[in-house]
Amino acid sequence: NKVDFCEDIKEQYKEMRDEFMAGLEDRKYLTIDQVRAKGLQVDWKAEENRPVTPRLLGTQVYKEYDVKDVVDYIDWNPFFQTWQLRGRYPNRGYPKIFNDENVGSEAKKLFEEAKLMLQDIVDNKKLQMRGIVGLYAANAVGDDIEVYKDDSKTDVLCRFHGLRQQAEKDDPPYFCLSDFIAPRDSGVADYIGLFANASFGVEEMVDYFKAQGDDYNHIMVEALADRLAEAFAEKLHEIVRKDLWGYAPNEDFSTEDLLKVKYQGIRPAAGYPSQPDHTEKATMWSLMQIEEATGMRLTESMAMLPAAAVSGLYFAGKCSQYFAVGKITQDQVVDYAARKKVPVDESQKWLGPMLK
Secondary structure: OHHHHHHHHHHHHHHHHHHHHHOOOOOOEOOHHHHHHOOOOOOOOOHHHOOOOOOOOEEEEEEEEOHHHOHHHOOOHHHHHHOOOOOOOOOOOOOHHHHOOOOHHHHHHHHHHHHHHHHHHHHOOOOEEEEEEEEEEEEEEOOEEEEEOOOOOOOEEEEEEOOOOOEOOOOOOOOOHHHHOOEHHHOOOEEEEEEEEEEEOHHHHHHHHHHOOOHHHHHHHHHHHHHHHHHHHHHHHHHHHHHHOOOOOOOOOOHHHHHOOOOOOEOOOOOEOOEOOOOHHHHHHHHHOHHHHHOOEEOOOOOEEOOOEEEEEEEOOOOOOOOOOOOEOHHHHHHHHHHHOOOHHHHHHHOHHHEO
């Protein structure tokens, strides 16, 4: 139908746009001072931007969240991409992929087998969902976000360090994640959320199938564990919006709308486009004592273990949106390293692909 066709065209154009922008070697870059002057301006005293105080500050741990309660939140599209199955218009994406003349029958068979394994995982508790959520008082200080012990703001628990867009564009603002939190000097009390969650028990299932020489099912387990971790992240975010933070108590979205991010707020992850520095995860792990609370840990390269894991920050404001920092120049790297109190070459190592 017309809506699907438009969605498909939009998706194709976005892919083309992203590729085009990524390939622009001769783009101009503004200095860090110039882009800070052109950051997002928010009237924090206006009613629509006034932060909502969370119902619960501190952490909430989910030790054994029932797998069956996250199954409905699964986004199946990346699952089919794992198996390199992609339908063509008008059958791109789940569930339309089943109608595709080239990959439809294979996708359907794969899906049925995935559902059987999911049922086994649910019935026999073969995977465990564990997670943690933290909500804290916070304010922006320049491109950083200060996290406080409480609303008095006397004790700074930690700082999250932001990176700002520098590639010249037609229309400001030049975004940084700190733009979505009220500045300390505004006098407005604001808040930030953090989360981490994972699928536990994957290695045992994988080892079993590997011992049988069953590559198909070992890949299937890993693919489903990834999907369940992402689904649990989606479920946790909904719990936060409706209950723990409570800034959208009457929200009522279908799974399809949730996966299209129709809700208010974002949950960007460290190491991804809005904050490409993986080392920011270490601040999260320290603040919420994630390893002690859940068993999730970080490797030296800042990968999360278990591998089927998700973590990130919660921003609640209507002004918050996803963006890609893109390439940055040396002046921002030097500034960033100074704010993080690390040597410049260490920041360069972690920001390597982003350096202009």
